Every structure is written in C-alpha cells, then in structure tokens.
Amino acid sequence: MDILSNLALGFSVALSPYTLMLAIIGCFLGTIIGALPGLGPSNGVAILIPITFTLGLDATAALVLMTSVYYGAMYGGRISSILLNIPGDEPALMTTLDGYPMAKAGRAGDALVLSGVASFVGAFLATIGLMLLAPILARVAFLFGPAEYFALYLLAFCTLGGMASNNQAKSAIAACIGLGIAMIGVDSSSGLPRLTGGNLHLFDGIDFLVAIVGLFAIAEVFFFIENHGKGSAIGVVLDKVRIPWKDIMSTKWTMLRASLVGFIAGVLPGAGASLGSFMAYMSEKSIAGEKGGFGTGVPKGVAAPEAGNNSAAGGALVPMLTLGVPGSGTTAVLLALLMTLNITPGPTLFRENPDVVWGLIASLLIANIVLLLMNVPMVKIFVKILTVPAWVLLPGVTMISFVGIYSLSGSYFDLLLMIGFGVLGYFLRKLDVPTVPVILGILLGGNMEDALRRAMTLSDGDPSYLFSSWIAIGLWVAAFAGFIAPMFLRNILKKPQAVTD
Amino acid sequence: MASDRIFGLITLITAVAYIAAATQIQTNLFSGQFLPKLFPYLIGAVAALSSLVLIFKPDPNPEWPQSPTWINMAIAVAVLSVYAVLITPLGFILPTMFAAGIISYQISPNIKNAVLSGIGLSLLLFVLFKFALGLGNIVAYKIPTLASLWDALTILIPFVGGH
Numbered sequence: 001m002d003i004l005s006n007l008a009l010g011f012s013v014a015l016s017p018y019t020l021m022l023a024i025i026g027c028f029l030g031t032i033i034g035a036l037p038g039l040g041p042s043n044g045v046a047i048l049i050p051i052t053f054t055l056g057l058d059a060t061a062a063l064v065l066m067t068s069v070y071y072g073a074m075y076g077g078r079i080s081s082i083l084l085n086i087p088g089d090e091p092a093l094m095t096t097l098d099g100y101p102m103a104k105a106g107r108a109g110d111a112l113v114l115s116g117v118a119s120f121v122g123a124f125l126a127t128i129g130l131m132l133l134a135p136i137l138a139r140v141a142f143l144f145g146p147a148e149y150f151a152l153y154l155l156a157f158c159t160l161g162g163m164a165s166n167n168q169a170k171s172a173i174a175a176c177i178g179l180g181i182a183m184i185g186v187d188s189s190s191g192l193p194r195l196t197g198g199n200l201h202l203f204d205g206i207d208f209l210v211a212i213v214g215l216f217a218i219a220e221v222f223f224f225i226e227n228h229g230k231g232s233a234i235g236v237v238l239d240k241v242r243i244p245w246k247d248i249m250s251t252k253w254t255m256l257r258a259s260l261v262g263f264i265a266g267v268l269p270g271a272g273a274s275l276g277s278f279m280a281y282m283s284e285k286s287i288a289g290e291k292g293g294f295g296t297g298v299p300k301g302v303a304a305p306e307a308g309n310n311s312a313a314g315g316a317l318v319p320m321l322t323l324g325v326p327g328s329g330t331t332a333v334l335l336a337l338l339m340t341l342n343i344t345p346g347p348t349l350f351r352e353n354p355d356v357v358w359g360l361i362a363s364l365l366i367a368n369i370v371l372l373l374m375n376v377p378m379v380k381i382f383v384k385i386l387t388v389p390a391w392v393l394l395p396g397v398t399m400i401s402f403v404g405i406y407s408l409s410g411s412y413f414d415l416l417l418m419i420g421f422g423v424l425g426y427f428l429r430k431l432d433v434p435t436v437p438v439i440l441g442i443l444l445g446g447n448m449e450d451a452l453r454r455a456m457t458l459s460d461g462d463p464s465y466l467f468s469s470w471i472a473i474g475l476w477v478a479a480f481a482g483f484i485a486p487m488f489l490r491n492i493l494k495k496p497q498a499v500t501d
Numbered sequence: 502m503a504s505d506r507i508f509g510l511i512t513l514i515t516a517v518a519y520i521a522a523a524t525q526i527q528t529n530l531f532s533g534q535f536l537p538k539l540f541p542y543l544i545g546a547v548a549a550l551s552s553l554v555l556i557f558k559p560d561p562n563p564e565w566p567q568s569p570t571w572i573n574m575a576i577a578v579a580v581l582s583v584y585a586v587l588i589t590p591l592g593f594i595l596p597t598m599f600a601a602g603i604i605s606y607q608i609s610p611n612i613k614n615a616v617l618s619g620i621g622l623s624l625l626l627f628v629l630f631k632f633a634l635g636l637g638n639i640v641a642y643k644i645p646t647l648a649s650l651w652d653a654l655t656i657l658i659p660f661v662g663g664h
Binding site for chain 1 (some may be wrong): 533535563573583589607611623635653
C-alpha cells in the first residue's frame with residue numbers, strides 16, 4: 001500500500017493543469033525530435049537542458065517536461081526507422097529490420113501504429129517495474145559504502161564499454177577521455193586547481209552540458225556536411241492510417257515477453273536500451289524460429305524491439321534514480337539534468353525528495369498515455385515533419401545549441417569548447433569509438449574519484465579495502481565479466497545487418 | 502589499420518602527458534600528499550594501456566571523406582568559431598544569419614535556400630528565444646566598435662587574445 005500512497009503523492013504533484021500542459025508540450029516536442037533524422041533522444045534532450053535551465057522552471061516542472069521529451073523521443077525514433085530505414089539512435093536500429101520491409105510492403109501505417117502500441121506496452125510495464133523495484137534497490141543501496149560505489153561505477157563503465165562498442169580498447173579510451181576531463185578544475189579537498197594549465201576558464205571544470213551538446217549535436221553537423229544531407233527522402237507511401245487490431249492481438253505475448261527482457265537489460269547499469277531492443281528482438285526471433293519470417297517485415301519483428309527498447313528505457317531509470325548510475329546514453333543525459341537541478345540521485349533521494357521521485361514516476365505514466373493518444377491519430381503530422389530538409393534543420397539545431405550554451409554562461413569560451421567537442425565527436429564516431437562513455441565519464445568522474453578517495457582515507461591507503469565486502473567483490477566480478485564476455489559472445493550473438501535497398 | 506594506429510599513438514602521447522601533468526598537481530595539508538594524484542594516475546595508466554592495445558591490434562580503416570569535404574568541414578569549424586566570438590559584440594541576429602546560411606549552404610549547395618534559411622532561422626529563433634522563452638542575455642543587435650571586434654577576433658589567435 002506504500003506504493004499506492006506514494007503514487008497518490010506523485011500524481012498530486014504531476015497532475016496539475018500546468019504540469020499536464022508541460023507533459024503534452026514535452027511529448028509533442030519529443031516525438032518531433034525523435035522523428036527527425038539525425039536527432040535522437042540523447043542529443044534532443046541534451047540541446048533542451050540548457051534552455052530548460054534558463055527558463056527557471058522548478059525541479060518538478062523541469063523533470064516532467066524533460067522526461068516527456070525523453071519518452072516522446074523514444075516513440076518518435078521509430079517513425080524514421082520505419083519510414084526512412086534510418087534509426088534515430090542505436091536502440092532504434094532493431095526496429096528498422098522488420099519495420100522498413102513492412103512499410104515497403106505497403107503497410108507503413110500498420111507498422112507505425114503497432115510500434116506505437118508496443119512502445120506503450122513496454123514503457124508502461126517498465127514504469128510499473130520501476131515503481132516496484134526502485135524502492136527495494138534504494139534500500140539495498142544504503143548498504144553501499146565507498147568501496148561498493150567505486151566498484152559500481154566501474155561496473156557501469158565496463159558493461160557500457162562491452163555493449164556499446166565493437167572494440168573494448170576503444171570504449172576504455174572513451175571512458176578515460178571522459179574521466180580525465182572530469183578531473184579538470186579546482187580540487188574539492190585541497191581547494192587548489194588541478195590540470196587546468198593555468199587557464200582561468202577551466203577552474204570551474206568543464207560543464208558536462210557543453211560536452212554533451214558538442215559531442216551529440218555539433219558532431220552531427222559535420223556528418224551532414226560530409227553526406228550533403230543525403231538519405232533523408234521518404235521512399236515509402238503512407239496512406240490511410242487505421243488501427244490494426246489483428247496484429248496487436250497476435251503480438252500481445254511478444255510484447256509482454258519483450259518488455260520483460262528489455263526491462264532486465266535496462267536495469268543493468270551501463271547496458272541500456274540498445275541491449276534491451278537487441279535481446280528482445282533476438283529472443284523473439286529464436287522463439288518464432290525459421291518459420292517466423294523475422295527480417296521480412298512481420299508484425300512481431302516490429303513489436304518486439306519497440307517494446308524492448310521502451311521497456312529498457314524505463315528500466316534504465318532504476319539504477320539512475322537509486323544509485324546515481326545511469327543505464328544508457330539518454331539516462332546519462334537525464335542524470336545531467338538532475339544534477340543541473342541540484343538533485344543528487346541515490347538512495348537518499350527516495351527518502352528526502354519523495355515528491356520529486358514519485359512526481360517523476362507519475363509523469364512517466366502520464367507521458368505514456370499522452371503519447372499513445374497523440375501518436376495514433378497524429379502520426380501523419382509527425383510524418384510530415386520528416387520532410388523538413390536537412391539544409392534548414394541542421395543549421396537550426398546548431399543555432400539552438402549555441403543559444404542554449406550561451407545562455408548558460410554568456411561566455412565565448414564554452415562555445416569554442418563545444419565546437420571542439422563537436423570535432424572530437426566526429427573523429428571518435430568515425431573511428432567507431434563510442435561517445436556515451438565520454439559523457440558518462442565527465443558526469444560520474446567526480447563521484448567515482450570521491451568514492452575511491454574516501455575508501456583510501458578510511459582504509460589508510462590499503463587497496464584491499466576495495467574488495468572488503470561481498471557486494472564489492474560481486475560488483476568487481478560482474479564488471480570484469482561485463483567487459484570480457486562480449487569479446488567471446490561477439491561471434492555467437494552477431495548483430496543482424498540493416499536492410500539495404 | 503593506420504587510422505587506429507594514429508589514434509592510438511595520439512591517445513598514448515596524451516595519456517603520458519596527462520600522467521606527467523598529474524605529477525605536478527599541487528597538494529596541501531587538507532588533501533594529503535597522494536590522493537589528488539591517485540585517480541588521474543589510474544586514468545592515465547588505463548588510457549595508455551588501451552592505446553597500446555589499439556596500436557598493436559587496430560581495426561580496419563573507416564571510410565574517410567575526400568579532401569574537398571575536409572576543406573568544407575574546416576570552413577564549418579572556422580565559421581562556427583567566428584560565430585562564437587562575435588555573438589557578444591554584434592548581438593544575435595546578424596552573426597546567426599551568416600552562420601546559419603553558410604552551414605545550410607555547406608549541407609546543400611543552393612544559394613537561395615541558404616539565404617532563406619539564414620534569414621528565416623535568425624529571425625525566427627530570436628523571436629522564439631527572446632519572447633516565447635524569455636532568455637535574458639540575448640540581444641538583437643549591437644553596434645560594435647573597432648576595438649571590441651578586434652578583441653573578439655583575437656580570442657581565436659593562440660597566445661594573443663582571450664582573458
């Protein structure tokens with residue numbers, strides 16, 4: 001009954017007309033952001049954070065708005081996957097495998113509505129899972145001392161590195177770039193600057209928002225300059241949109257199973273939505289067997305990754321809220337949002353700010369329902385948005401990024417730094433180095449170092465203290481397994497190739 | 502192959518430089534002698550090790566763009582950098598018009614579209630940010646003095662400007 005009274009508290013926060021309006025605006029904006037090719041949930045949310053910040057919204061309002069954008073972008077991502085065969089971000093890749101063939105077979109409308117329903121089921125179940133699991137995990141998290149936290153951060157980097165990249169060395173380098181950047185600035189214990197090279201602008205450290213917007217949004221501009229904005233024309237026709245009841249009923253078990261698989265993948269720190277949609281698709285594919293026809297445009301192949309993807313997105317909020325360790329790129333960006341709002345995620349969040357946590361959960365439920373209602377009748381409007389040409393979209397995104405960062409500090413230095421991160425992001429992505437560990441490193445570096453230093457202070461410099469409890473040892477083992485295992489599994493679990501025309 | 506080796510070499514040099522810089526970190530009584538340096542050392546060590554792995558076990562080369570594209574991207578970086586320093590002395594609209602127009606032209610070389618998106622985006626975004634969202638520190642235009650323009654542009658020249 002605890003949950004019900006908490007939920008009532010949440011809805012009392014989130015159900016005011018003002019926050020409802022924010023939720024609707026957020027869902028609408030988010031779906032557009034997700035649908036636009038080249039803009040995914042991560043960079044969409046990243047661009048909007050500085051603007052939300054300068055708008056002076058209070059914590060709950062900002063959270064409602066941004067989580068609506070987040071969920072909206074997850075929904076919207078499927079539109080470009082299905083119609084253009086362009087995934088908005090990595091987790092949407094699996095949706096192209098069956099979504100695009102289905103659209104080419106003249107069932108674009110069915111695929112869009114079905115994937116919308118699957119997204120709803122996945123996200124809804126994940127939010128319920130979040131409600132049940134998060135308070136329990138928050139209680140376990142009280143057992144965590146500095147040694148456990150250090151191991152936990154390590155686990156996040158290792159699993160993320162193992163999953164996100166094809167080359168472990170590259171993801172380790174990416175994490176080190178982020179962590180290394182996080183060290184820059186005035187050291188909190190001595191009050192002396194570290195690694196600033198004497199540059200006064202660096203004394204405050206490098207703002208993670210600058211890095212996020214640079215790596216995600218500005219880097220995209222260079223990719224578009226390289227491709228001259230090609231590959232953004234709709235090749236399939238969307239005629240009348242109706243609700244395909246038959247497909248929805250026939251995929252109900254697929255959706256439920258995929259939601260469960262996705263949720264579990266999402267809860268693992270660092271693994272996130274990509275793993276969720278991948279596991280959901282692969283498990284359904286093996287259940288259906290050869291006769292299932294996965295990859296040729298079957299409804300189950302659309303429903304499974306979408307349910308898994310959205311469920312993982314919800315699951316990723318569990319470690320983010322209870323432990324402060326995000327499970328995916330976008331939750332890393334949401335963590336950045338919480339930090340800008342001066343809310344520190346962690347076990348104490350549930351005790352000290354129950355209105356924020358439960359308001360967030362309630363707004364997730366609201367956003368979900370708004371999105372389902374919005375997406376089925378309005379899908380044609382969102383499809384229209386795909387026709388916005390790249391030559392106006394990308395300059396627009398660039399300028400919004402500039403204004404956002406400029407409004408934070410009003411300093412040219414952050415803008416130049418952002419351009420620098422954009423160039424870095426271009427080269428990293430070209431070289432197949434994942435950029436999410438960089439972001440995560442910048443975000444978590446301070447906390448991770450803090451945990452290590454406290455552990456060293458407590459134990460008087462004895463490294464064996466880091467392995468002094470069973471929780472810590474378990475986390476270390478999991479971290480190594482998460483880093484090493486993908487090397488061996490890579491040959492067995494081959495990622496299916498995207499469909500080509 | 503070569504791309505990864507070069508990247509590995511760059512990160513290796515950076516990692517070594519990072520460790521060297523970390524040895525110079527100042528400490529005092531509150532922080533202890535070693536703790537402020539410990540984590541930077543670890544980061545540098547992991548990065549150096551991973552760089553070595555990359556140098557000895559590189560992946561195949563990515564498809565790099567042709568040289569005209571490189572020039573295009575260098576122009577884009579230059580335009581954005583100039584935009585970044587001019588937004589303070591010149592105000593929002595004029596620099597945005599040029600920056601947005603040039604980026605637009607680089608994505609799709611069509612003068613008419615570029616001019617339209619430059620003018621349209623700068624005005625539209627200004628109205629959106631200033632009046633709909635109420636962002637305070639954006640100014641429509643400013644009449645610059647020669648000195649303020651010079652100050653702004655020297656920021657981009659290493660070791661000359663920037664305060």
